[in-house]
Amino acid sequence: xxxxxxxxxxxxxxxxxxxxxxxxxxxxxxxxxxxxxxxxxxxxxxxxxxxxxxx
Amino acid sequence: xxxxxxxxxxxxxxxxxxxxxxxxxxxxxxxxxxxxxxxxxxxxxxxxxxxxxxxxxxxxxxxxxxxxxxxxxxxxxxxxxxxxxxxxxxxxxxxxxxxxxxxxxxxxxxxxxxxxxxxxxxxxxxxxxxxxxxxxxxxxxxxxxxxxxxxxxxxxxxxxxxxxxxxxxxxxxxxxxxxxxxxxxxxxxxxxxxxxxxxxxxxxxxxxxxxxxxxxxxxxxxxxxxxxxxxxxxxxxxxxxxxxxx
Numbered sequence: 001x002x003x004x005x006x007x008x009x010x011x012x013x014x015x016x017x018x019x020x021x022x023x024x025x026x027x028x029x030x031x032x033x034x035x036x037x038x039x040x041x042x043x044x045x046x047x048x049x050x051x052x053x054x055x
Numbered sequence: 056x057x058x059x060x061x062x063x064x065x066x067x068x069x070x071x072x073x074x075x076x077x078x079x080x081x082x083x084x085x086x087x088x089x090x091x092x093x094x095x096x097x098x099x100x101x102x103x104x105x106x107x108x109x110x111x112x113x114x115x116x117x118x119x120x121x122x123x124x125x126x127x128x129x130x131x132x133x134x135x136x137x138x139x140x141x142x143x144x145x146x147x148x149x150x151x152x153x154x155x156x157x158x159x160x161x162x163x164x165x166x167x168x169x170x171x172x173x174x175x176x177x178x179x180x181x182x183x184x185x186x187x188x189x190x191x192x193x194x195x196x197x198x199x200x201x202x203x204x205x206x207x208x209x210x211x212x213x214x215x216x217x218x219x220x221x222x223x224x225x226x227x228x229x230x231x232x233x234x235x236x237x238x239x240x241x242x243x244x245x246x247x248x249x250x251x252x253x254x255x256x257x258x259x260x261x262x263x264x265x266x267x268x269x270x271x272x273x274x275x276x277x278x279x280x281x282x283x284x285x286x287x288x289x290x291x292x293x294x295x296x297x298x299x300x301x
Binding site: 003006012023027028035038049 | 094098103104105107108111112115150151154157158161162165166168169267271274275277278281282284285287288289291292295
């Protein structure tokens with residue numbers, strides 16, 4: 001594929017887009033793991049909400 | 056199931072858990088198709104291959120604005136109806152909207168340099184989008200500054216509704232003022248002015264970006280619900296600690 005004289009600008013735009021999308025996805029996933037770990041630690045210490053306890 | 060049932064955070068988490076794998080696969084598939092179509096799209100007769108930047112720039116711009124519109128609806132949900140998921144949605148959406156607006160600014164700049172001869176001009180369209188980005192940062196900062204989530208939600212909701220004034224300014228800036236930016240070429244009363252070989256890849260990429268936004272939003276909302284649960288449990292832990300005031 002010939003991107004012409006402005007190939008650098010086109011490649012840079014796609015690279016930045018990929019970087020932003022990957023960074024967003026990784027941030028959401030890491031945040032989820034951290035929160036689940038914290039929640040599990042609190043549950044292991046016996047701290048639960050009333051709605052979490054079996055009836 | 057009624058829409059109101061989704062107001063239950065536990066039910067939302069269960070639904071999100073089920074929907075996310077499908078959303079991820081669908082988003083991935085649409086990006087593969089969209090990028091292939093973008094790769095195959097012909098060069099523009101004036102702009103050459105730089106038209107390929109449009110397949111990133113336009114969807115990012117649409118989503119930057121759509122996200123603020125969605126946050127404005129959520130802000131009404133917080134202030135008027137006190138919907139339990141409204142402020143969760145608004146808080147989760149802000150960083151995603153900021154990222155898309157950032158992407159819009161950067162790709163626009165990279166497209167502007169070869170086409171206009173400059174990365175940036177202080178004209179109405181570019182400046183109003185920069186203002187949108189700064190407002191996103193302001194809302195994110197506000198959420199982080201106020202510790203109590205319900206107080207933060209009300210303050211952020213007011214700021215969001217005030218900021219919504221910027222959306223029509225962005226949309227119509229190219230008609231109201233002289234600007235380097237081209238006028239609307241897709242969402243026009245007389246139909247798109249783009250040839251189908253370029254319009255179709257653009258619409259597929261826009262759909263892929265929109266699904267990506269929905270996927271990230273659902274996941275981030277799930278995280279926000281978990282964060283509030285952790286906060287509640289930590290407060291319970293602090294209250295039950297020996298020596299704490301009952």
